[in-house]
Amino acid sequence: MEDAQVSQLIGLTAADAAALIAKGEITSVMLVEACLTRIAERDETVLAWEHLDPDYALAQARMADDRRAQDTATGPLHGVPVGIKDIIDTRDYPTENGTPAHSGRQPGDDAALVNALKDAGAIILGKTVTTELAVFHPNRTRNPHNPEHTPGGSSSGSAAAVADRMVPLAVGTQTGGSVIRPASFCGVYGYKPTHGMISRTGVLMQAPPLDTVGVFGRSLEDVGLIADCLTAYDPRDTWMRPRSRTRLRDTAMQEPPVDPVFAFVKSPPWEEFAEDVTKEAFSELADALGDQCDEVDLPPVFDVGLNMQKLIQTADIAKFYGPILAKAPDAISKPLAERIEDGKSITAVDYNSALDICETLNAGLDEVFERYDAIITPASAGPAPKGIETTGSAIFNALWTYLGVPCVTLPLLEDGGLPFGVQLIGARHDDARLLRNANWLIQHLTDGEDED
Amino acid sequence: MEDAQVSQLIGLTAADAAALIAKGEITSVMLVEACLTRIAERDETVLAWEHLDPDYALAQARMADDRRAQDTATGPLHGVPVGIKDIIDTRDYPTENGTPAHSGRQPGDDAALVNALKDAGAIILGKTVTTELAVFHPNRTRNPHNPEHTPGGSSSGSAAAVADRMVPLAVGTQTGGSVIRPASFCGVYGYKPTHGMISRTGVLMQAPPLDTVGVFGRSLEDVGLIADCLTAYDPRDTWMRPRSRTRLRDTAMQEPPVDPVFAFVKSPPWEEFAEDVTKEAFSELADALGDQCDEVDLPPVFDVGLNMQKLIQTADIAKFYGPILAKAPDAISKPLAERIEDGKSITAVDYNSALDICETLNAGLDEVFERYDAIITPASAGPAPKGIETTGSAIFNALWTYLGVPCVTLPLLEDGGLPFGVQLIGARHDDARLLRNANWLIQHLTDGEDED
Incomplete structure (x- = not known):
């Protein structure tokens, strides 16, 4: 495959790739080959992949192309490759949970969400690097924008692989800030749905009241597209409730009937932890939004949220x-x-x-959402810090994870060649409107840039 | 009202009373007056009622009779009085939770289950005595069969009032053994549904993974009848799941398609705690059931269940x-x-x-229910012990409460003028078949008696 073609294919969003495959203009094999070429070129530097089997990935792609050729009905991700964080069980790849204690561990079954991806026609491209047991201790992955910087964690490989155009979509998880932070640091869209929207059956359990599956993409439409494939009710995840199927992607792409008004919430750690570049960027952002944005202080009771998380x-x-x-102390x-x-x-x-207080705080947050369409707040303290000894702090994420509210980070900011994100937050289960408001914000700010 | 008429009315089951009211053969006022007459005669001895307002009870009854006279649609409990344990919120009566710390406490709203009873047409006759905060410390209620003995607890008043024909139906709760044990000691039917079947919104919380609303009646049909009125999904009780409406009463009255086979489970505390009279009675019961009953040992892992509860x-x-x-130490x-x-x-x-192990043990129990239709086991160590310094032990109940399985006690045994119960246990959510098997057992043993 020529370089130009690889470059074009790996630059496709998942939505565009799926449309081209459905129309027969590209094949899944072409797309997967392009991704594998990119990985072969770049993963020595980025180190995003834990388990990759090019032959198996191509075999899946050939099957997808065969099914399409036979006119078998295809799903919304037919032929599109996806990266899976290595704490999510896969029957076709080991799942080692980022710890030598689980080295060589091979699940017998796919996680419910992996099954859902296969149902949607996705190609399971491989497993992405995670920190140790999806907590803070870093792994080897580098920030694709500058390998001397962390990609964030714990979904390090998922964020870095999508950012580096190795794969259009990836799945991660967030217990503290493990989707939004790496998405911010790597400059991609990261979406953590409402807690309980995506099944965690077959996902390493760290803290069930907090553990949330999230997704990475290079467009807002893409994170809605993949999330829509993952929200089917699974009674084995006892934190889920049966609900009507989500229409996140379609709603996200709609124009809001009225221009949204944002609550700029500095969030408890702002004064102490937000970097100067973040403070400046959010001040400019609030100015640019004008009447569409008010600064709102959360009541002091929210200060306990971080401790509760x-x-x-x-x-x-x-x-x-x-x-x-106890079993493997070393x-x-x-x-x-x-x-x-x-x-x-x-x-x-x-x-x-601590579980009870979550409900009290959400009642307080609902009052904010009666007046504002979404909260706007940093996705991280700033751009990715230098070094890979830590994956950065979850201090701008942990409150929202605890509250179970949907969060999306938009790669709108940059400093010194490193991206960082603007985080939007909505009310629990109001995910579709959150994405629609996020899309409005992107359009609004992009129009503003055009006018400059 | 003449004594004979009082005696006839207070002896009615709820099902019969509801049918007679629906046909216009008796009125709700007559039934409530008879209950109040009985209470006036007997409650100095039994001490089952915490809050009783005869005028208000009669006012409700008159309204029920007026509605029937106007041909307004009536519910399954139209005009039938019910007693409510005094840890269940009522807007029309105080709810003092059996503690001086809550003396005079007046809820603004009815508990969800009280609303459901009103929807079904029931008369809220009054509030029944509970132990201190529905735990072990006894209150003043006496066993109606012998006031020198305990009625059991914590739903002491509910069990005693139904047993003494002061009211045909009452509601209680079980966190350890607080429905099945007092029903056993008082000689009535007690039914603790599967955990999560009846809303606990507005019920004093003691331990949400265990707290279960249960019911008391003088027939198996009656406990099915009232429970059917209480099982509507309530999203405010986060342990509930939406399910189709139960048909407990109708199913309970059906003939099983095949004669059930019972697993006689002695339950972990049998050797040490079951009284001789209980051991003898269950030995005879197993003999009487012949091929319809096998003795089954639970695996030793079940021994931890009591500790987990x-x-x-x-x-x-x-x-x-x-x-x-902290607020009211004295x-x-x-x-x-x-x-x-x-x-x-x-x-x-x-x-x-401990919560996780519950699921493991239920998986073990499901293997028993693959081979047997119900478990048969004591409802209490024996008949009510003498004295009211304790309400007896929950040791034959706590395992089943922990497992969340449905339990029903049948007043089939007696010793020295004191009744005690045979407890049947089914698989979670298989409540209707449990009641049907219980009815078969009653019919079978009654037929057996006729043959003697």
């Missing part, structure tokens, strides 16, 4: 990872081992109270 | 009652205060692990 996460890390530490990093030990002493009273 | 209950007692103790009994203190140190890891 940490309490639940730490207690559940002790529950779910304590047995791994395989667990020291910081994680310490966190596991910390979690063992958290009481049930405090844990269950 | 206690751990969850104790941790949640600390969470929900700790603030009451109002809380010493044993409950100690239990609250114990619960504060239970860890989140242990609590959440």
Whole structure:
């Protein structure tokens, strides 16, 4: 395949690629070959992939092309490759959860969401690098915009692979800030749906009240497109409720009937943790939005949210990872081992109270959403920090994860060659309108740029 | 009203009373007057009622009779009085939760289940006595069969009032053994549905993974009849799931297509705690059932169930009652205060692990239910113990409460003038078949008696 063709194919959004495959203008094999070519060129630098089997990926693509040739009905992702974070079970690839304690682990079944992707016609391209057990301890992945910087975590490989055009779509998870932060650092769209919208059956459990499956793409339409394929009710995930099927992609692309008004919320850690470049960028953003944006202070009660998120996460890390530490103490990093030990002493009273407070805070947040269409707030403290010793802080994400609200980050900001995101937040289960308001914001700001 | 008429009216089952009211052969006012007459005669001895307002009860009855006279559509409990445990919120009566800490407490709203009873046409006759905060510390109620004995608890008043023919139906709750045990001791039918079948919105929370609303009646049909009125989905109770409406009463009255086979399970505490009279009675029962009953040992893993129930209950007692103790330390009994203190140190890891183990044990139980139609096991260690210093032990109930399975106790046994129950247990959500099998058992044993 010629370089120009590779370059064109790997630049396609998933929506465009799926449309071209459906029309027969490209094949899934062409697209997958282009992705594999890109990975072969770039993954020595980016290190986004944990398990990749080019022959198997191409075999899936050939099957997809054969089915299309036979006019078998195709799904919305027919022939489109997807990267899967390596804490999500796959029967066709190992799933090692980012820890030597699970080295060589081969699940017998696909996670429910992997099944859903296959139903939608997607090609499971491979497994992407995660931090240790999807907590903070970094892995090897680099930021594709500058390999001396972190890609963020824990969904490091998913964000980096999409950003580097190795794959148009990837799936990750967020327990603290593991979708929105790496998406921000890598300059892609990251979408964390309302907690309980995507099944976690077959996904490594870290903290069930927080664990949320999220997605990465290079357009807003794409994150809606893949999320729509993943929201079927799964009674095995007891945090899910049966709901009507989502129409995220279609709604996201619609014009809002009235221009949205945004609540610019600095969020509790703003003063101490937001970088100067972030403070400046959001000040300019608020100015650019004018009457469509008010600065809104959350009541002080929201300050406890970050602690509540940490309490639940730490207690559940002790529950779910304590047995791994007990069995393979040398395989667990020291910081994680310490966190596991910390979690063992958290009481049930405090844990269950933390769950209750989530409902109280959401009631408070609903009052904001009565007056505003979405919250606008940083996706990260700033661009990706230098070094890969940490994946950065989840401090601008953990409150929203705890609250279970939908979050989307838009790659609208840049500093020193590194992107960072604008995060929008909506009310629980109002995901489609959140994406529609996000699309309005992108259009509005892009129009503004054109006028300059 | 003449004594004979009172006697006839208070002896009616709820199903018969509802049918007679619907046909116009009796009125709700007559039935309620008869109940109030019985209460006036007997409650000095039995002490089953916490709040009773005869004028208000009669006013409700007159309204019910007026509506029937106007041919307004009536519900399945039209004009039938019901007693409500005093931990269930009522807007028309105080709800004091069995503690001086809540003396004079007047809810603004009815609990969801009270609304459901009103929708079904029931008369809320009054509130029945509960133990302290529905835990173990006894209240004043006496066993109607012998006032020197306990009626059991914590739904003491509900069980005693139904047994003493003060009211045909009553509602209670079970967190350890608070429906099945008092029903056993008082000689009535007690039915604890599958956990999550009846909304707990507006019911005092003690331990949400365990708290279950249950019902008391003087026939199996009656417990099905009232339970059918209470199973509507309530999204405010986050442990409920939307399901099709139950048909417990109709199914309970059907002949099983095949004679059921029972698994006689002695349950972990049998050897140490079952009284001799219980051991003899169940041996005879198993003999009487012949081929329709096998003795089945639960695997040893079930031995942990009692501890798991206690751990969850104790941790949640600390969470929900700790603030009451902190505010009104003198109002809380010493044993409950100690239990609250114990619960504060239970860890989140242990609590959440206890919840997980419930699913594992239910999977084990499902294997029993593949071979047997119901488990048959004691409802209590024996008949009601003498004295009212304790309400007896929940040791034959707590495992089943923890497992969330439906339980029904049948007043088939007697010793020294005191009744005690045979408990049947089914698989989660297979409540209707459990009641049908219970009805078969009653018919079978009654036929057997006729043949003697």
